[in-house]
Amino acid sequence: MNKISRIRCGVVLLATALANVDAQAQMETLHYKVGNVAFTEDALHIQIQSKPEVRIEVLPGGHTWPLLQLDESGRILAGRNAIDPATGEHAAALKEDTLDTVLFPNELAVTPTSKGYRVRHHQSQCTLPYQRLGAPGGKSPFKALQVANIKFAASENKVLALVTSFLSDGQSSRYHVRSIDPRTCKVSLVAKLGDPDLLVELGQSSHGGWWITGSIEQTLLTSKDGRKWSKVKLPEGLSSLVSSYVVDGKQIWLAGILDNSDDYPNLLVYSADGGASWTNLKKNDPLLAKVPAGWLEGQKRKVAQ
Numbered sequence: 001m002n003k004i005s006r007i008r009c010g011v012v013l014l015a016t017a018l019a020n021v022d023a024q025a026q027m028e029t030l031h032y033k034v035g036n037v038a039f040t041e042d043a044l045h046i047q048i049q050s051k052p053e054v055r056i057e058v059l060p061g062g063h064t065w066p067l068l069q070l071d072e073s074g075r076i077l078a079g080r081n082a083i084d085p086a087t088g089e090h091a092a093a094l095k096e097d098t099l100d101t102v103l104f105p106n107e108l109a110v111t112p113t114s115k116g117y118r119v120r121h122h123q124s125q126c127t128l129p130y131q132r133l134g135a136p137g138g139k140s141p142f143k144a145l146q147v148a149n150i151k152f153a154a155s156e157n158k159v160l161a162l163v164t165s166f167l168s169d170g171q172s173s174r175y176h177v178r179s180i181d182p183r184t185c186k187v188s189l190v191a192k193l194g195d196p197d198l199l200v201e202l203g204q205s206s207h208g209g210w211w212i213t214g215s216i217e218q219t220l221l222t223s224k225d226g227r228k229w230s231k232v233k234l235p236e237g238l239s240s241l242v243s244s245y246v247v248d249g250k251q252i253w254l255a256g257i258l259d260n261s262d263d264y265p266n267l268l269v270y271s272a273d274g275g276a277s278w279t280n281l282k283k284n285d286p287l288l289a290k291v292p293a294g295w296l297e298g299q300k301r302k303v304a305q
Contacts, residue, residue, distance in 0.1 A: 032303045034296070035074055035085025041300070050088040054078045062200075062242070065146050071105035072205060074293035079103070100142060105204070105294070108154035108182075112142040121159055121182035128185040133178055136166050151202040153210070160190070160226050162202040162212060175199050177226060190227045201243055205294065208246030218256065220244050220275075235269060235278040243297035250274050251290075255297040266304045 030041045038049040046056040046068065056064050056078060066079025076083035080101040082091040101111040111118040116130040130141045135150055144150045151162040159180040166173050177191040193199070197214025204210050212221040212229070218241045220232040232252065234241075241256035254269040258280045266288065268281040281287050291298040 030300065030303070032300050034070065034076055034299055037076060037083060037085050037088045039300075048076065048078060048083065050076070050078075050081075050083045050090065052090070054081055054083070059147070061147070063146070063148050067102045067145075068296065069104070070294045070296050070299070072292075072294040077103040077105070080109075102145065102152075104152055104154055106154040106156055108152065108159060110145070110152050112140070112145050114141070116141055117145075119159065119180060119182050119185060121154055124182040126182060126185035128180060128187070132185070132187040133161055133163050134165055134176060134189070135163050138166075148200070153202045153204045155204050155210075156206070158226060160202065160204075160210065162199065164199075177229075179226060191223075191229055193221070193229065196221070196231075203245065205246060205248075205292075207248035208251075211244055211246045213241060213244040215241050220252070220254070222246055232275045234275070235280075238269065240267075243295070245292050245295040245298060247292055253292065253295060253298055254278075255301055266301045268298060268301050 032039050040047040040049070044058055046058060046064065048054040048056065056066060056068050058064055069077050071077060074085045076085055080093055080099065080103060082103055083089070084091070098111055101109055103109050107122045109120040117128045119126055119128050133150060135144050139149060149164045153160055159182055161178045161180060163176055163178060164173050165176065174195055175193040176189060177193065179188050179190045197217045197219040199212055199219070200215045201213035202210070203213070209222060209224040210226050211223070213219070214221070218234050218238045220234060221229045222232055223229045234254065235258060237258055238254065239257045241254060243255040245253040247253070250273055252271045252275055255267060256269065257267050258264070258269050260267060263282055264280050265283055266281050266285070268291070270279045270281060270287055271277060279287065288302050291302050
């Protein structure tokens with residue numbers, strides 16, 4: 001398939017998938033828990049029943065604002081709010097945080113400004129000019145973060161950004177990974193990924209390293225250092241991949257469709273051997289108990305019946 005055909009096919013497939021997801025979400029309200037904290041989700045909003053409650057908007061394309069994610073312990077990060085999954089209580093907000101601050105796992109906080117981002121990682125902080133990221137010039141730093149043209153993630157000692165750069169035709173794009181020094185905001189280009197897929201997720205875990213998920217051609221890229229990326233062979237027949245989670249060098253989770261019969265309602269796929277073989281989780285599968293605490297999409301799908 002040539003480049004133009006692949007783009008057109010990708011657009012059609014994505015539109016179809018999103019239409020199906022939206023149609024299902026409009027008919028059904030999903031109820032689930034992260035720890036002891038109840039969530040209610042429909043096509044437009046996610047309500048977190050914390051103390052106080054938090055309301056998240058679901059944007060076109062499935063993005064959320066404020067950004068919603070979990071850290072490896074299962075702590076809920078909803079925009080600037082860090083919520084204890086056991087009690088539902090909010091941690092005290094930092095004084096310098098604004099309403100637009102986004103908290104990420106591994107003590108990373110990113111605040112969009114008119115010209116870039118304030119970046120705080122553990123005790124280090126700096127101001128990052130937007131243009132240093134090579135990001136799309138037609139969007140504000142806030143908008144680029146909100147619609148996920150820039151995705152941030154951090155390990156204990158490194159901050160990475162996955163950046164989308166649009167080409168002149170306005171449709172195709174190029175992806176690159178940049179490393180950010182949180183002490184100085186010096187930026188270095190660490191990987192040019194080209195256009196392997198519609199890349200929707202940048203993730204990191206302490207034992208699994210870094211990963212990037214692509215949703216149209218079903219892509220999972222992994223890296224130990226953020227510089228060299230390898231493509232994991234995924235199971236045949238997988239479609240609508242929306243999220244991944246790499247626990248370690250062997251355990252990998254996928255959220256997509258492999259067999260959506262009544263016997264496989266969770267749409268979760270698991271590998272215990274680094275992708276050499278895959279298991280499509282059945283209804284009430286004991287493997288559901290192993291869904292990572294830090295994987296929001298997996299926690300949602302655990303309750304699917």
